[in-house]
Amino acid sequence: MKQKLVAGIDIGGTNTTFGLVDSKGTIIYKETIVTEHYTLPENLVAVVVEHIQKSITGYADKYELAGVGIGAPNGNYFNGCIVFAPNLKWKGIVPIAKMFEDKLKVKAVLTNDANAAAMGEMIFGGAKGMKDFIFITLGTGLGSGIFVNGEMVYGHDGFAGELGHVIMFSDGRQCGCGRKGCLETYCSATGIITTYKLNTQYSGLKTITSKYIYEKALAGDVDALDAFNYTGDILGLALANSVAYTSPEAIFLFGGLALSGDFIFKPTIESFEKNLLNIYKNKIKILPSELKENDAAILGAASLIWNEIK
C-alpha cells in the first residue's frame, strides 16, 4: 500500500512556500516562489500544482497525495476563501481551496497562517497530546491560534483567534487595523522596534530590525534591554488575560522575537505570573515553539490535513 503524503502550502505577502510532508512531519520536498509575481491567483495555483504533481510523480511507486493544507493571510476555514487580505495583491474573495481541489482532485483545507502554525505545533511540535493551548506568532504583527477541547477555535465565522488585535490601551499606539492600542503594536517585531526608537529617541536613517535590538541587548545595551522588558510586560499581561478565556495548559511563542530567549521569555513570564488570577498561578507553561522557523509554515499547512486523517 502506498504511504500518504500531504502538500503544505503557505501563501505569504512576499513568498509562497510549499512542500510535501509525510505523517511524521518530514518534509520530503520543498519549494519557494515569489507571490507577487502572480497577478492572478489562478496563475500561482497553476505553478504550485505543476510543481507538486511533478514532484509526487517522482515518488509514484511509494507515495500518494492525500490532501492539501493551505495557510494564508485572512484564510477562512469555513469557506476555503482568502478574504480581502490586505497584504496580498489579489483583491476581494479568492476561493483558493476549491482552486487546488479542482486541479489536484484531493481535499484542500485553508486557514490563516497563525492557525496553521498552531495546528503544526499540535501535530508535529510541543503541543502534541495537549487539548487546550494557545499559540502566538511574534512576527511583523502578532498572530495566534487557540485550541479548546482538542479542536482549533475558528469561531462562528472562521475568524477567531486574533489576539494581536485585542485592545490593550484605548488611546495607545496606532494599529494598521485602524484602531489604537492593539496588542501587536507593542508585542511584535514592529512593536519592539517602536519601543526601542522611543527609548533611544532614535531619529536616524538606518533601518532598525528586531534582530538589531537583540544584538544590542546581548551587548548589554540598557535601551534594548528595556525594550524587551516593556514588550514582555505587556505580553505577559495580555497572556494572563487570555488565560481567563480558555485556561490553556500552555502558551507557545513562535517567530523572530520568540528566538530572543530569556530577553523576551523572562519579562513575559514575570508579568504573566504577576497578572494571573490566583487559581491559575504557577500551572500554565509559557514555552518556545518546537517548530523550526524555516519549516513551520509548510508543516503547519500540511498538519491541517494530517489532523483530519490521523
Next chain:
Amino acid sequence: MKQKLVAGIDIGGTNTTFGLVDSKGTIIYKETIVTEHYTLPENLVAVVVEHIQKSITGYADKYELAGVGIGAPNGNYFNGCIVFAPNLKWKGIVPIAKMFEDKLKVKAVLTNDANAAAMGEMIFGGAKGMKDFIFITLGTGLGSGIFVNGEMVYGHDGFAGELGHVIMFSDGRQCGCGRKGCLETYCSATGIITTYKLNTQYSGLKTITSKYIYEKALAGDVDALDAFNYTGDILGLALANSVAYTSPEAIFLFGGLALSGDFIFKPTIESFEKNLLNIYKNKIKILPSELKENDAAILGAASLIWNEIK
C-alpha cells in the same frame, strides 16, 4: 416508559435553590434553603437529597430521576469539587458531585454558576442551536460561560471563562481577587455603584443599589445615566476584545444590570461596535438572556445533565 426528570441545584453563598426539571425546561418542583445554616456540606446534601427524593416519589408512576446538575461558586467540572470558594463557609475542597451521586445513585455534574447558566441559555434559552456564544452574568460580580464548537470551554483545569477577571486597566480599581482593574470592578452591580458614587461624590449613609441607579436613570438623573454609559463603554470594549478570542455568534447578558434595558445595552453595543476589529463589525449580536431571572439557576444546573442526555 417513565419520563426523565433532572434535579438542578444552585448552591449560592446565601441560598441554595433546587428543583426538578423536565426535558422542555419546565420546573415541576422548586425549593430554597439557606446555605449558611449548614456548617458542613454533608448536612446540606442530606437535606437537599431528602427533599428531592420526597418530591420525586410523588411522581413515581410518571417520572424517574436521570441525573443531578449542580452550579456552585468555584465548582470544577473535571473533579466535581467546590474548590476554595471564598463566599461559602465550607473551606478547602468539597467533593459535592460525588456526595450527591452516592446518595441519589445517578450521575451528578458540577460547574460554576455562570457556566451552568450559560448551558441553560443553550439548552433552554436564546442560544438554542448556537455553537459559539458567550454568556455574561452581571451580578455582584461578572461571571461568564463560553461555548466553542458547541461545547462549554472548561479549559485544561476546569476554570476557564473568568472574564470578570480580565484586567482592563493595570492601575484600576481594587478587585476582591487581590489584583487591580478587573472587568468586574467596573461592569457589575458593584461596579456601577462605585461609578455612581464617584460621579455624585456620594458620601451618605444610605446603601445604594444598582436598582436605585436604574430608577434614577429612569427619572433622567444625569449622574445615573453617566454611570450606565461609563459601564457600557468598558463592557463594550471588553466584549469587543473577547470576540478576538472566540468570535462568537452572539453574546448574552444576564442578571440585574442586564434588566436595565437600553440604559446598559445602548452604550455597550455602541462601544462594542466601535472597538471591534473590522472583520467582526455588524455581525455579532449582543442580546438579553432569555432565561427568567428566578428560574435561571435551577434551569442552568439541570441543563448540565440535559446536555449529556439530549
